Amino acid sequence: MTKEVQPISAKQESVKLQTIYLPILLSALLTLVIFAGIVPGLSKISETRSLLVQRRQTNSALAAKTNLLANIDDVEVSDRLQTALQALPMAPPFQKSLFALTYLADKHSLNLEELEFMVQNVPSQKNLPIQVKLIVAGPLPELYSLFGDLEQAMPLVSLKSIDLSAKLGSPDESDKNKYSAEINIDINFMFPPKDIGRPSSSLPVITSDQEKALKTVQGFGTFTIKPGDSSSGGGTIEKLFPD
Amino acid sequence: MSEENQLSVNLLPTSAVVIRRKLSSFGLIRKVLVAVIILACLMGVAVWSSAVVISRQLKVEEEKFKLLQDKIAQTSKKEQQFFLLSQRLSQIVSVLNSRDPIETKLETATKEFPAEITISSAKINSGSQTIGLSLSTPTFAGLNKMLSVLNNPEFSFVQISNFSRGDDGSYSALLEINLK
Numbered sequence: 001m002t003k004e005v006q007p008i009s010a011k012q013e014s015v016k017l018q019t020i021y022l023p024i025l026l027s028a029l030l031t032l033v034i035f036a037g038i039v040p041g042l043s044k045i046s047e048t049r050s051l052l053v054q055r056r057q058t059n060s061a062l063a064a065k066t067n068l069l070a071n072i073d074d075v076e077v078s079d080r081l082q083t084a085l086q087a088l089p090m091a092p093p094f095q096k097s098l099f100a101l102t103y104l105a106d107k108h109s110l111n112l113e114e115l116e117f118m119v120q121n122v123p124s125q126k127n128l129p130i131q132v133k134l135i136v137a138g139p140l141p142e143l144y145s146l147f148g149d150l151e152q153a154m155p156l157v158s159l160k161s162i163d164l165s166a167k168l169g170s171p172d173e174s175d176k177n178k179y180s181a182e183i184n185i186d187i188n189f190m191f192p193p194k195d196i197g198r199p200s201s202s203l204p205v206i207t208s209d210q211e212k213a214l215k216t217v218q219g220f221g222t223f224t225i226k227p228g229d230s231s232s233g234g235g236t237i238e239k240l241f242p243d
Numbered sequence: 244m245s246e247e248n249q250l251s252v253n254l255l256p257t258s259a260v261v262i263r264r265k266l267s268s269f270g271l272i273r274k275v276l277v278a279v280i281i282l283a284c285l286m287g288v289a290v291w292s293s294a295v296v297i298s299r300q301l302k303v304e305e306e307k308f309k310l311l312q313d314k315i316a317q318t319s320k321k322e323q324q325f326f327l328l329s330q331r332l333s334q335i336v337s338v339l340n341s342r343d344p345i346e347t348k349l350e351t352a353t354k355e356f357p358a359e360i361t362i363s364s365a366k367i368n369s370g371s372q373t374i375g376l377s378l379s380t381p382t383f384a385g386l387n388k389m390l391s392v393l394n395n396p397e398f399s400f401v402q403i404s405n406f407s408r409g410d411d412g413s414y415s416a417l418l419e420i421n422l423k
């Protein structure tokens with residue numbers, strides 16, 4: 001069986017090829033153009049979607065934050081902050097510490113023999129405590145009660161060392177049963193933070209430990225220096241320990 | 244058409260059968276391309292419509308974000324106070340936890356000794372469990388009492404580093420003790 005082959009002229013071939021090639025070329029170009037649009041479109045959609053997810057998360061955090069803020073009492077926050085600032089002032093509390101330590105020595109009828117602020121260790125930027133050396137003299141019970149008051153005073157004090165020595169060789173009869181105590185303490189403070197929360201950041205959570213600590217320091221003694229007495233070299237102590 | 248052209252066409256190496264096969268395969272390619280174009284168009288429409296939907300959703304979320312920010316701005320003072328409070332409280336916890344009640348330890352240790360034993364000196368450092376004591380007593384009975392106090396279960400460790408008798412007959416001892 002042999003097929004009969006029809007001769008095709010060169011002109012016919014040329015026309016047919018042109019009518020096929022041209023649409024193929026055009027449709028290939030069209031497809032290319034459409035896909036060229038789809039690919040960046042898809043990547044843009046992906047970007048927008050991730051942005052949307054991010055924005056939704058932020059909005060949900062912000063909504064929670066606004067709800068929390070709405071439920072917080074202004075006065076309560078203000079009072080709590082005041083207590084916290086008394087416990088940890090925003091600047092080194094030299095004047096307050098000087099007054100408080102002098103007052104405490106007087107309160108316990110102790111002789112304040114030396115009071116030295118370690119100036120070379122005064123922190124400039126870091127929240128390092130102020131180191132203070134205190135030498136007081138008096139009977140043991142009064143000294144112990146001073147130590148107890150120091151631990152329960154604001155700004156927060158940390159006792160670092162106590163060195164007691166009896167005034168045995170003193171010719172003064174009144175020095176009998178008296179002790180001299182060299183006390184090294186750290187007075188704590190904390191500089192204000194550089195960044196006080198961004199609107200988009202979530203509200204910090206106050207833990208049960210922090211609540212407990214706040215209740216503890218609320219029972220600590222504090223004092224205020226009355227303004228207007230600076231001409232006399234300092235203020236007067238209004239209150240040191242709660243009644 | 245000139246004779247030269249006819250001659251050149253006749254010289255082509257491909258037969259009519261081959262050309263016909265080529266033509267039929269071109270037709271298949273054309274169909275495939277039409278299908279691809281339709282698919283591309285459909286995909287284009289789908290991509291465009293989802294882009295529009297997502298952009299609208301994003302716009303809604305942006306507006307919500309602005310509203311929430313405005314709300315927060317109204318309570319910014321309270322927020323800052325709360326932030327400061329939280330930061331201070333965290334530091335207060337850390338200070339309170341780091342404190343060592345050395346005054347209580349010292350008082351506990353020294354109160355164990357009766358009045359006839361004189362505490363010449365006492366030293367305690369924060370973080371150290373050891374209390375250095377220098378004790379003296381004028382009588383032998385006092386010395387006995389001192390030694391019996393050292394057996395107190397309150398003390399977990401006692402080390403006598405020096406023991407002496409003075410010219411006046413008094414006894415003195417240098418001790419290091421640890422509280423339980």
